[in-house]
Amino acid sequence: MDSDQWKLASLQTLEYLQRLGVKHLPKPSAQLSEILADWVDVSSKGSGGTSIPSSRPQLQAPEPKQPTSQVPKKPAQAPAQVAAPVPVQVASPSAMEPASRSVAKPYGPPVESPWMTPARSSQERSEALSQLKLQVEACRLCKDIVCHRRQTVFGVGPVTTRFVMIGDAPGPEEDRLGEPFVGASGELFDKILRATGIARDQVYVLNTLKCRPPNNRVPSDIELDNCRPYIEAQLEILQPEYIICWGATAVRAVLQTTESIGRLRGRFHCYKKAKVLVTYHPTYLERAPEAKKLTWQDMQMLMRELGTLKA
Numbered sequence: 001m002d003s004d005q006w007k008l009a010s011l012q013t014l015e016y017l018q019r020l021g022v023k024h025l026p027k028p029s030a031q032l033s034e035i036l037a038d039w040v041d042v043s044s045k046g047s048g049g050t051s052i053p054s055s056r057p058q059l060q061a062p063e064p065k066q067p068t069s070q071v072p073k074k075p076a077q078a079p080a081q082v083a084a085p086v087p088v089q090v091a092s093p094s095a096m097e098p099a100s101r102s103v104a105k106p107y108g109p110p111v112e113s114p115w116m117t118p119a120r121s122s123q124e125r126s127e128a129l130s131q132l133k134l135q136v137e138a139c140r141l142c143k144d145i146v147c148h149r150r151q152t153v154f155g156v157g158p159v160t161t162r163f164v165m166i167g168d169a170p171g172p173e174e175d176r177l178g179e180p181f182v183g184a185s186g187e188l189f190d191k192i193l194r195a196t197g198i199a200r201d202q203v204y205v206l207n208t209l210k211c212r213p214p215n216n217r218v219p220s221d222i223e224l225d226n227c228r229p230y231i232e233a234q235l236e237i238l239q240p241e242y243i244i245c246w247g248a249t250a251v252r253a254v255l256q257t258t259e260s261i262g263r264l265r266g267r268f269h270c271y272k273k274a275k276v277l278v279t280y281h282p283t284y285l286e287r288a289p290e291a292k293k294l295t296w297q298d299m300q301m302l303m304r305e306l307g308t309l310k311a
């Protein structure tokens with residue numbers, strides 16, 4: 001190798017070392033090339049005159065080489081690696097987290113946990129509910145129920161409401177009309193709301209199950225579990241401030257406890273960001289009128305919370 005070749009090889013070596021991230025290297029210059037060429041020449045002579053093999057990579061060609069342990073692993077001039085964007089997975093309503101993980105225990109101070117999605121506009125809520133309603137109408141999960149139902153009872157009301165009222169499983173009138181809280185118990189429900197200062201068209205009403213169990217039997221745990229994702233999805237879309245559970249079945253669905261109404265009423269519970277009030281179902285109040293004063297106390301508690309009842 002002649003002197004010019006050594007100079008070229010020396011410059012290439014410098015560039016290569018720079019790419020490997022070796023700092024404090026002198027700038028390539030003609031003078032430095034001379035020095036390096038001399039050094040290489042002397043070295044080769046000093047090692048017994050053996051010429052440096054032409055295959056020696058750092059001199060022959062500036063081909064990239066696996067960095068050694070002495071060399072910083074990240075080449076300083078290597079092109080930056082840009083991570084591919086990770087697509088955001090949006091959970092479908094049926095895949096939402098079970099309420100048991102987000103609902104506070106009915107005992108002790110309520111613990112706030114946020115809604116899973118940002119609040120939506122009225123139009124977005126209406127569209128989301130329409131989509132969900134189609135899913136419910138197509139649902140046939142509860143084998144013992146679907147062959148008896150006339151229709152599904154999805155729920156109805158304003159999509160930007162502060163209040164969601166949850167009743168038992170649909171009864172015969174609800175199954176016939178496709179709407180919760182209708183018939184005789186619905187009339188009593190309306191009266192209670194009026195006395196509380198809340199109009200029926202201010203609240204969203206829904207049932208614990210979307211389909212009527214045969215012979216008005218109490219829903220099984222499996223049926224409640226089957227239908228709970230729909231309830232949760234509705235609550236997630238509506239994001240109410242207050243949820244009122246009318247009756248034990250609604251309590252089982254929302255708070256997931258079999259504790260009696262008598263032990264749970266009289267204070268607020270928590271479902272995500274909503275305050276949950278528990279009281280007796282109007283159907284029960286028709287059978288046990290003495291319990292009406294307890295439900296009225298619960299409504300007064302709500303009114304005090306809303307600032308519509310002083311003291």
Ligand code: SF4
Pocket residue numbers: 136139140141142145146152209210211223226227
């Ligand atoms: S009760 Fe709910 S889960 Fe069961 S079939 Fe009806 S919609 Fe589906």
